[in-house]
Amino acid sequence: MPKIGFKRLSRGVKLLTEHIHSQLNTALDRVTNTRVDHTNLESGDALTRMSFSWPCAHDRVVGAQPRLTAAFVLPAPQELFRTDGIKLPTDPGYILDSVSFSLDTRDEPAAISDAKVGPPVVLEGSLDFDGASDVKFSLQLHGRKMTHFGNAETSFDETLLTIDYPNLGFNNNQVRTSPHVRENLGIQLAPYSSYMLVVDCFDYLSGSSFLGNSILVTLTFRSQLMVRDSDKKKVQNIPQSPELFALQQYGLPYTNPQTILTPGATAPIVAEPSPTDDGVQGALEKVDSSVRRGLEGGYNEQSRRHAFETMLTDAGYEIIAVPMWGNGWYAGNHLNNNVALLPYVGPAPYSDPVVDRRIIPLHFPMVVHHVVAHLNFSGGLPPSTATYKYEIGVGMGTGIRSDSYSYRQVAHASWDSTTYLTYLIDDFHASETAGVPTGTIRGHLYDIPLIGVGGTGYRAGQGMPVFVGKTDNPDVVRSHAASAPGGPHVPIPSIDGKEQFLEVRMLFQDTAGIQNLPATETMVGYGGHWVYIIGKKHVC
Amino acid sequence: MSTRVITNQQFSDGTTIDGNRLEDALQDVERFVDKVPAQMVRRRYTQSQIVSGWSPITGVNGSFTNEHPWMKSLNPAFPPGVVKNQYRLKGYDRPKADLIEEQYIWNQAFSPNRSVIIHALDLFFAQDPGPSPVYFMPGGAPFPNYEPPKVSDIEIHITVDSPYVPEDRSQNDMEIHKRDFSSEAWVFIGNPIVAYQPISDMLPLANGGGLSGFSVNLNELNIPISPYARVRFAIILPKYQVSAPGELFWTSSPWRTAVISQTLTLLEPNDHA
Numbered sequence: 003m004p005k006i007g008f009k010r011l012s013r014g015v016k017l018l019t020e021h022i023h024s025q026l027n028t029a030l031d032r033v034t035n036t037r038v039d040h041t042n043l044e045s046g047d048a049l050t051r052m053s054f055s056w057p058c059a060h061d062r063v064v065g066a067q068p069r070l071t072a073a074f075v076l077p078a079p080q081e082l083f084r085t086d087g088i089k090l091p092t093d094p095g096y097i098l099d100s101v102s103f104s105l106d107t108r109d110e111p112a113a114i115s116d117a118k119v120g121p122p123v124v125l126e127g128s129l130d131f132d133g134a135s136d137v138k139f140s141l142q143l144h145g146r147k148m149t150h151f152g153n154a155e156t157s158f159d160e161t162l163l164t165i166d167y168p169n170l171g172f173n174n175n176q177v178r179t180s181p182h183v184r185e186n187l188g189i190q191l192a193p194y195s196s197y198m199l200v201v202d203c204f205d206y207l208s209g210s211s212f213l214g215n216s217i218l219v220t221l222t223f224r225s226q227l228m229v230r231d232s233d234k235k236k237v238q239n240i241p242q243s244p245e246l247f248a249l250q251q252y253g254l255p256y257t258n259p260q261t262i263l264t265p266g267a268t269a270p271i272v273a274e275p276s277p278t279d280d281g282v283q284g285a286l287e288k289v290d291s292s293v294r295r296g297l298e299g300g301y302n303e304q305s306r307r308h309a310f311e312t313m314l315t316d317a318g319y320e321i322i323a324v325p326m327w328g329n330g331w332y333a334g335n336h337l338n339n340n341v342a343l344l345p346y347v348g349p350a351p352y353s354d355p356v357v358d359r360r361i362i363p364l365h366f367p368m369v370v371h372h373v374v375a376h377l378n379f380s381g382g383l384p385p386s387t388a389t390y391k392y393e394i395g396v397g398m399g400t401g402i403r404s405d406s407y408s409y410r411q412v413a414h415a416s417w418d419s420t421t422y423l424t425y426l427i428d429d430f431h432a433s434e435t436a437g438v439p440t441g442t443i444r445g446h447l448y449d450i451p452l453i454g455v456g457g458t459g460y461r462a463g464q465g466m467p468v469f470v471g472k473t474d475n476p477d478v479v480r481s482h483a484a485s486a487p488g489g490p491h492v493p494i495p496s497i498d499g500k501e502q503f504l505e506v507r508m509l510f511q512d513t514a515g516i517q518n519l520p521a522t523e524t525m526v527g528y529g530g531h532w533v534y535i536i537g538k539k540h541v542c
Numbered sequence: 543m544s545t546r547v548i549t550n551q552q553f554s555d556g557t558t559i560d561g562n563r564l565e566d567a568l569q570d571v572e573r574f575v576d577k578v579p580a581q582m583v584r585r586r587y588t589q590s591q592i593v594s595g596w597s598p599i600t601g602v603n604g605s606f607t608n609e610h611p612w613m614k615s616l617n618p619a620f621p622p623g624v625v626k627n628q629y630r631l632k633g634y635d636r637p638k639a640d641l642i643e644e645q646y647i648w649n650q651a652f653s654p655n656r657s658v659i660i661h662a663l664d665l666f667f668a669q670d671p672g673p674s675p676v677y678f679m680p681g682g683a684p685f686p687n688y689e690p691p692k693v694s695d696i697e698i699h700i701t702v703d704s705p706y707v708p709e710d711r712s713q714n715d716m717e718i719h720k721r722d723f724s725s726e727a728w729v730f731i732g733n734p735i736v737a738y739q740p741i742s743d744m745l746p747l748a749n750g751g752g753l754s755g756f757s758v759n760l761n762e763l764n765i766p767i768s769p770y771a772r773v774r775f776a777i778i779l780p781k782y783q784v785s786a787p788g789e790l791f792w793t794s795s796p797w798r799t800a801v802i803s804q805t806l807t808l809l810e811p812n813d814h815a
Contacts, residue, residue, distance in 0.1 A: 008572045011565045025568060029575045038578055045580040045812040048588050055594030055650065058610040104651040108613055109627040109711050117605040126606060127613040131624055175626060177708055181772050185655040215611035218650045220592065224813050273553035283553040289571055290545040296584025308585060318588045329596035343599045345676050346749040357749045358597045361803040363664040363759065366589045397744030401731050402757050409744040496741040509746035541585040
């Protein structure tokens with residue numbers, strides 16, 4: 003908001019109410035009615051932390067180069083999303099501020115050895131002090147314009163960040179750089195580009211029989227605080243807050259506008275307040291007491307407003323990176339027999355699905371605007387057989403130490419090799435050379451539409467944003483929510499208003515047998531897949 | 543009543559309404575409202591969540607035992623003078639009477655460049671209550687009313703490295719050490735009949751049926767972390783000697799008994815534009 007712009011008192015000017023009471027009334031109205039937005043806050047940026055956790059990196063697989071990858075996008079919230087992919091200067095942007103990197107070397111200046119038949123026999127996870135000089139990594143961030151917005155090329159043509167972690171940071175007895183944070187990066191990221199984080203383990207792992215366990219990279223970036231989502235016609239599953247007035251329910255502003263009592267036309271301007279006049283001191287006290295406890299906004303853990311709100315922009319950008327299928331598989335069919343070790347796989351031809359699931363607790367509420375998946379095919383080609391299927395879903399669940407156990411869908415998509423273009427928003431691989439199946443970084447980004455209708459996103463027809471958060475009894479009543487993308491409102495009393503966690507599931511299946519996949523194709527590329535839950539979180 | 547925050551100027555009847563003082567007071571209000579100081583924003587934190595987890599590889603592949611990322615809790619005592627941290631964490635070494643052959647640690651770390659608050663750590667050990675379970679612990683109630691057995695040997699650690707000797711784990715600051723707690727208090731869903739099948743499910747359907755196992759939820763931790771601190775959060779599992787009673791529950795591969803999901807929830811203060 004613009005500066006409040008008080009008039010200056012000039013010497014010799016007759017003192018009038020417009021000099022004092024009117025101006026203080028403007029300030030009081032801004033705080034208690036209009037509310038303060040991010041441009042009028044000293045700290046008007048929210049911090050977003052994206053964390054990428056890989057349980058293991060190794061070099062067991064012939065043909066796959068040991069480079070962990072995570073491609074992601076940072077789409078604007080639905081009300082700010084531009085379907086033409088053109089960012090205007092007034093649109094939100096993101097500034098990458100810091101990167102933290104760590105891995106587990108058993109708290110020693112050593113490499114971690116993989117199992118070796120020997121002689122000598124080496125057990126998996128053993129310390130290898132001689133190998134400490136080989137422990138080195140490179141971390142890179144690349145960017146590109148997305149296929150969805152008209153990019154016919156498949157390479158990441160922009161390198162935004164390269165950080166080398168040399169062996170000196172891992173073989174020192176006194177100080178090692180695990181974890182280590184680099185800050186003040188100041189790299190601008192855009193909402194309509196896609197990005198790829200690469201942890202290049204090639205120097206460490208290639209041909210070495212070492213392991214990189216518990217690799218954790220966290221990126222933090224800043225973006226402007228935003229107006230939170232509200233209104234039952236615009237947000238699914240948002241709590242009603244029935245004890246509030248109708249115009250304050252469903253997340254609408256909960257304010258207590260105040261005004262200054264101004265003296266009459268011929269009344270003297272006095273210091274002390276009276277029943278008909280706040281006075282100079284009373285007016286100042288009103289403004290002072292409206293901010294004395296600090297500006298209020300957002301939600302508490304039970305999705306309730308804290309107090310009368312004085313913050314207009316009380317929501318920040320949130321993106322949660324959820325790792326799926328990351329435990330060291332390279333399930334390209336024949337090159338490594340790990341297909342047989344996938345969970346639930348039975349004797350060939352195994353035609354039932356296999357599913358990975360992640361459970362994420364809901365501590366503070368958030369509003370989900372988009373769900374995007376990175377399917378990683380690094381080291382091979384995407385599956386091409388028509389019998390092969392992926393299915394990805396995000397749901398909200400209840401059941402932790404409770405009497406009932408239930409879910410509601412939040413986002414869902416399913417496709418095979420003939421229908422994948424319906425959801426595909428980006429197609430990339432590391433080089434322009436088409437058809438190079440092995441050793442290449444390769445993947446797809448897919449839009450997973452939200453339940454319901456009336457929303458905006460990469461695909462037309464996805465649902466409106468979905469509120470997810472714990473509540474107490476009075477807030478069990480929620481705005482309408484659907485149960486499938488494009489579907490109508492469906493009440494589900496067993497879950498409505500009771501969610502405790504988000505659950506992400508990723509399925510793949512080949513009805514002709516999961517071992518049916520051609521040798522050059524892979525179902526889980528090196529480092530695994532990712533699902534991103536994107537939306538708004540609230541100040542608390 | 544008096545003005546406390548925005549301005550020092552006070553006006554009372556019987557004193558002059560001095561133009562300079564009025565102007566000072568108005569400028570103080572203008573300055574404040576145009577740029578509210580960070581400390582005057584009561585709600586100035588937002589949450590961040592670090593999510594990790596995987597479905598374990600379900601078997602041994604040649605010489606690959608596939609227990610990664612779990613690694614042994616004790617580093618060897620030799621070569622002498624080379625190993626700095628025989629004990630990788632503090633307070634977890636159990637007496638041999640427990641018949642634990644070894645403990646395994648899954649350890650992650652990060653370093654924030656700004657102060658943060660650790661709000662919660664949630665550990666989910668999701669197991670299959672269905673008829674053909676892959677992830678489960680023997681010794682509990684069997685299918686169709688699967689419940690995991692009662693164990694008390696999982697440990698959860700959150701520590702911060704010493705800023706002066708960051709590589710000496712004996713000097714780590716112990717923020718959280720949860721041990722010897724009964725898993726019975728942290729079962730995901732207490733009623734196995736309820737756990738077997740949700741009333742309303744989501745897609746895709748999970749392989750293992752409903753949702754059983756443990757959900758250890760440490761909330762409202764309120765742990766302040768300094769800028770550039772090195773934070774480590776770890777889980778410890780036991781591996782028992784062959785034929786020990788504990789092996790009945792944890793098997794010879796305790797890292798394969800559940801699908802793991804872990805979330806560390808932080809509160810991060812808003813930043814300057």
